Each structure stands twice: as structure tokens, then as C-alpha cells.
């Protein structure tokens with residue numbers, strides 16, 4: 297009785313047997329590789345398809361009909377993927393969905409990025425998502441993305457990850473001349489229009505814009521592109537460094553893009569390891585969460601409903617709107633996104649009793665939002681109880697917390713858009729230190745619990 301009476305929270309590694317610890321550490325080795333390899337939504341989508349193919353999933357379009365145990369996926373414009381394992385129960389009983397996003401904060405190139413100023417060639421950027429601008433100066437950056445040429449051919453760009461590759465950098469102001477800047481408010485000291493990346497310095501033998509011209513000559517030689525092709529491109533600057541262990545005990549991973557690839561990767565592994573569940577299991581990886589989930593690759597798009605309609609049709613061989621609507625109404629979803637771990641260096645923005653802590657388990661966030669739960673998706677208590685029960689029965693250690701202190705800020709996830717579809721939804725993810733920074737920190741125990749928790753839910 298004494299043991300069960302109080303909700304005790306402790307570090308998940310405390311008293312953990314060596315075998316489980318070994319499983320956790322080896323799972324995280326593969327995750328680190330994925331995080332280092334796939335740094336953009338397109339790259340993570342490609343990696344997901346590669347892993348799904350290997351695990352026997354096939355494209356939804358390649359199947360005429362579906363039966364329990366079938367494994368299919370649908371790709372959304374190369375920037376998102378939704379995978380299904382068909383369950384034993386009829387589809388109208390609903391789906392068990394784990395949804396995560398695969399876009400991360402970064403610097404995008406503007407449509408007309410290249411210019412010359414102060415005897416140097418630069419690329420102009422437009423930041424994507426909620427970044428703290430000062431964090432992107434004086435760090436090595438790599439350039440990832442695609443350029444679509446006029447003839448329709450796609451040029452894949454990946455510069456800055458190879459041993460001998462160049463890296464990009466935004467030079468910061470020297471402290472000796474920073475007196476004026478140092479007196480400014482943080483929000484005014486760093487301007488988006490000044491996040492310009494150095495592109496080249498050697499002039500060409502032409503009359504004007506010599507350095508800009510010289511950069512264009514190199515790009516033309518290497519990729520066959522002309523300056524106007526930048527308009528038809530999606531080029532993203534991300535940190536050039538890879539994911540590494542941190543802490544002398546190697547209990548954490550520092551890396552770019554844990555938000556939200558830590559949930560995306562664990563959800564993907566969970567569906568790959570799901571055989572024939574009772575209800576149809578879904579792993580949904582979407583784009584554009586960091587900028588409001590709009591657009592046809594974001595969670596607010598009808599993409600999911602459209603492929604669900606297709607799936608229902610292939611299951612029953614006759615499309616029926618009521619079937620799709622009924623399926624959505626009976627579905628449950630874990631909105632798999634990251635939370636903010638208590639950080640003693642910034643203790644004043646947290647409320648200790650309702651904060652999450654690194655390596656204390658999978659984070660359940662009943663509601664998000666800001667200033668009096670505004671814009672929150674607040675999970676129903678009945679549904680929270682169901683999720684806690686599933687986790688407890690599968691030995692998934694969890695913690696429940698809010699993002700931070702009341703009225704110091706807030707945030708949201710894709711949860712509200714799934715709730716709009718009449719789906720039961722709750723935020724369940726991994727807590728992070730340094731969220732949205734170029735080098736975020738996640739706990740290995742929490743990462744493994746995410747995998748275990750998502751798998752238990754998909755098989756419930």
C-alpha cells in the first residue's frame with residue numbers, strides 16, 4: 297500500500313538490470329545514426345521509406361485489396377509518409393495512430409539568395425520555425441535540399457556532411473566592437489535579415505558582381521544550375537555536426553533535430569516491429585509542424601483523410617464515406633512530440649512539481665497551449681487513463697508534465713488537428729533540454745521508452 301499510495305518519480309536507469317540497459321544503449325546507437333544521416337524532412341522521409349521497404353511494407357497504390365497483417369505506406373510529396381499495418385478488427389472500429397513531425401527549425405535559403413556585399417559573396421536565409429537567432433552564428437552549417445531545373449530534373453544537394461566537404465558559416469560580431477549590440481534587448485540584438493551565410497570570396501573576370509558571378513560559375517559547373525533555378529528550390533541550412541553521446545555515463549544524446557525525429561524514429565521502429573495488431577496501426581510522419589502545420593504536407597492537409605479513404609476502399613472494395621468517418625471517430629492517437637525538460641540553469645521558467653525530467657520516462661502532456669490553456673488540445677481524462685493503463689501493463693515508465701511555468705510562454709503540436717477529426721488524442725513524447733537549438737539533448741532511457749510505449753499503443 298505504501299508503495300502505491302504516492303506517485304514516485306525517479307531516474308529510469310536507477311536499479312535497472314544490465315540487459316535492459318544494454319538494449320537501450322544499442323537501440324540508441326541506431327537512432328544516433330539516423331539523426332546524423334537524415335537532417336531534413338525529405339531526407340527523413342527517404343530514410344523511413346528505406347526502412348519500411350526493408351521491413352516488408354509496400355506502397356498502398358501497389359495493392360488492389362488489403363487483409364489483416366498487410367503492411368502498406370503512402371508518401372506525401374517526398375516530405376511525409378504514413379504507414380499502416382492492417383489489424384484483425386474491422387477498420388470501422390478505428391485506428392491506433394502515432395503521429396510525429398519530421399521538419400525541424402533551420403535556416404532556409406531565400407528564392408533569390410545570392411548577393412555580393414562588402415567584397416564578399418553571401419547567401420540570404422529566411423529562418424524556419426522558432427529559432428533563437430544568436431544560436432545560428434559561428435557554427436558549421438551544411439546545405440541540404442533539392443533544386444528543380446527547368447527541364448524537370450531534380451538536383452539533390454548535400455554539402456557539408458562529408459569529411460572533405462566545405463561547411464557554411466554566419467560570422468558573428470567580435471566582442472571588441474559589440475558594445476552597442478550588447479546593450480540591446482536579446483530580441484532586437486539579432487536580426488533575421490542579418491543571418492547571411494558566406495558563399496565565396498574569389499572574384500571572377502567579369503565587370504560587375506564578380507564574386508557572386510564566380511560562385512554561380514562553380515554552382516553551374518557542379519550542378520548545371522543557373523541563378524534563376526534558386527527560385528525552384530528548397531535548400532535548407534542545418535548544423536553540420538552529427539549526434540553524439542553526452543554525459544560521462546553516456547546516458548544522453550546531443551544532436552540536431554531530436555524535435556521531432558526522436559518521436560518519428562521511435563514511432564517508425566514501433567510500427568516496423570508490429571505484426572498483426574487487433575486494430576489497424578498507423579505511423580504518421582508529417583511536415584510543417586514547426587510553422588503551423590499548414591500546406592499540403594502539414595497535418596492540416598486532407599492528405600490523411602484521402603489516403604484513409606483509399607485504404608478503406610481497398611479493404612472493403614467499395615468506397616463509403618460513412619465508413620471513413622466512422623473509422624476516424626473510433627480512432628485513438630498519440631501525438632508524438634517533444635517536451636521541455638527541467639533545466640536548473642533556467643529553473644525560474646519551470647514549476648518543479650509539474651516539470652518533466654531527463655530519463656524519467658516517456659512524457660505524457662495532457663494539454664499544451666499558453667496563457668490559461670489557450671489553443672490547447674486537452675485530452676479527455678478517460679483517454680489519459682486508458683493510455684496510462686496501456687503503458688503500465690507493458691512496463692513503460694512514464695512521467696506527466698506541463699511545458700513550463702504558467703504565463704511564461706507555451707506551445708502546441710499536431711494534436712489539435714487530429715482532435716478536429718474527432719479522434720481521441722494526447723501528446724506523448726520525449727522530453728528535451730535545449731529544444732529548438734542546433735544541439736538538443738535527449739535521454740536514452742526516454743528514447744527507448746518512447747519506442748516501447750508507441751509499440752504497446754499500436755498493439756493495444
Ligand SMILES: [Zn+2]
Pocket residue numbers: 397555556585633634
Ligand atoms: Zn516538435
